[in-house]
Amino acid sequence: MRVLILGGYGNFGQIIAQHLHKIAGIQLIIAGRNLVKAQQFAGKINAEAIQLDANQTDLANILKQQQINLLISTAGPFQGQNYAVAKAAIEANSHYIDLADGREFVCGINILHEQAQQQNVLVCAGASSVPGLSSAVINELLPAFSELRIIEIGISTSEKIPGKSTIEGMLAYCGKPIKQWVDGVWQNRFGWQNLSTHQFSEPVGKRSVAACDVPDLSLFPEYYKGVNTVTFSAGTGLKLTHYGTWFFSWLIRFGIIRKPQKYAAILHKNSLILERFGDGNSGMYIQLTGLDKNKKPLKLSWELIASANDGVNIPCLSSVALTRKLLTDKLVARGAMSSMGLLTLDEYLAELAGLRITTKLHELYPFS
Incomplete structure (x- = not known):
């Protein structure tokens, strides 16, 4: 599974990457506006790095070219943000997870439900504490x-x-x-x-x-x-x-x-x-x-x-647990939704090992 973390060299992006790179079967791509920072961090965890801006109009094409299976967005703040990144992921036939804490943003993600179902992908907002x-x-x-x-x-x-x-x-x-x-x-x-x-x-x-x-x-x-x-x-x-x-x-x-x-x-x-x-x-x-x-x-x-x-790991572990479930085909939900109910407590707590x-x-x- 090729997993792109948007904002991957930021605080939450780094934590997610450090957890995911230990999981067999995942190839990480660290993405952000600053290519040097992306490359510096990617080099530490044997990941790829690309320059990417959430506002790029050709975002869907880049995701297709990179053959991305899952995009994880940590590029907040999500308050007042639109769904351009999620839409690009759907167009690229890629799953999408974000760490949004914005109430309106997370609760409104279901407007993309039909589009996500048609592409057979999961669009999950609010994968956090x-x-x-x-x-x-x-x-x-x-x-x-x-x-x-x-x-x-x-x-x-x-x-x-x-x-x-x-x-x-x-x-x-x-x-x-x-x-x-x-x-x-x-x-x-x-x-x-x-x-x-x-x-x-x-x-x-x-x-x-x-x-x-x-x-x-x-x-x-x-x-x-x-x-x-x-x-x-x-x-x-x-x-x-x-x-x-x-x-x-x-x-x-x-x-x-x-x-x-x-x-x-x-x-x-x-x-x-x-x-x-x-x-x-x-x-x-x-x-x-x-x-x-x-x-x-x-x-x-x-x-x-x-x-x-x-x-500081707690807000990041929902996205890690969801990625693991997608990788092992244990998460069958498709469409656009919040993270509510997508994880059991045992699945979440399993990610606490070593902390x-x-x-x-x-x-x-x-x-x-």
């Missing part, structure tokens, strides 16, 4: 419930800063209204506000999290019938970075800052300076509340704890 891993966890725990009422998801990252495009994506909703399904109605929360705390297991401990916008907020109320609340929160392990972003969100909300994305580069640079003060620990939780098979109250909390900055990452399941009491 959410909804790829989050839906896998929920589907694993769902049989314990006769009724599922509340889904609460949260992520607290380590000090390791993602790429500038990821920060641009966050700034797209920071300080702006986010619709969340709460108590059976759509309510507005504001990006990186509505602060709360969550007690993770050690060594992460207590962390502050804030409201963030992800595809799950739209997908889960529709898919998991009867659920009356779906929330998502996120934060960073460094308090200065976390509360600094919270303060920045108020400047946006009050209209003092009108074009927040233009500050992405300086925020990224300053955050990199602060990395030295972090502890390398990160965590994710998914809490499900409802009734068990005997109609008694039940609350389960699934937790992932990562140390030594291995948590300093553990998972736990807690049944929470008292609860009424």
Whole structure:
């Protein structure tokens, strides 16, 4: 399988490539706008390198010439992005996977469903922690419930800063209204506000999290019938970075800052300076509340704890697991869809081998 990673020398692109190049039967092509950077990284993992821009009009032809079987796009931010790359992959009869976290982008990918089915390819948006891993966890725990009422998801990252495009994506909703399904109605929360705390297991401990916008907020109320609340929160392990972003969100909300994305580069640079003060620990939780098979109250909390900055792998492993399934013909889905439900929890956790990452399941009491 010839797999092209668009943005392959970026933060997430490199992590995906480092996982995939260990899998027999895959030939990697590292692609991006800077050919020198692509060649430098490709040389480290015995991969090919080409210069490629997501906006090229001849993208489909290049994919055909390169005989690409799968294109993985890490070229964000996906907020406000169109589906040109996915369309080019379909035209080239290539599977397509991206790491999009943009709510509208992921939820709207199904407009390409018929085209993708006609070409017998998979077009998968949002192959990341959410909804790829989050839906896998929920589907694993769902049989314990006769009724599922509340889904609460949260992520607290380590000090390791993602790429500038990821920060641009966050700034797209920071300080702006986010619709969340709460108590059976759509309510507005504001990006990186509505602060709360969550007690993770050690060594992460207590962390502050804030409201963030992800595809799950739209997908889960529709898919998991009867659920009356779906929330998502996120934060960073460094308090200065976390509360600094919270303060920045108020400047946006009050209209003092009108074009927040233009500050992405300086925020990224300053955050990199602060990395030295972090502890390398990160965590994710998914809490499900409802009734068990005997109609008694039940609350389960699934937790992932990562140390030594291995948590940066988590958003990338959905695409790795999906690629493995495509390679072995274990993924039969065709058409355009989100990553929701395409992986089992076991398939995802199998990709954690060798990483300093553990998972736990807690049944929470008292609860009424």
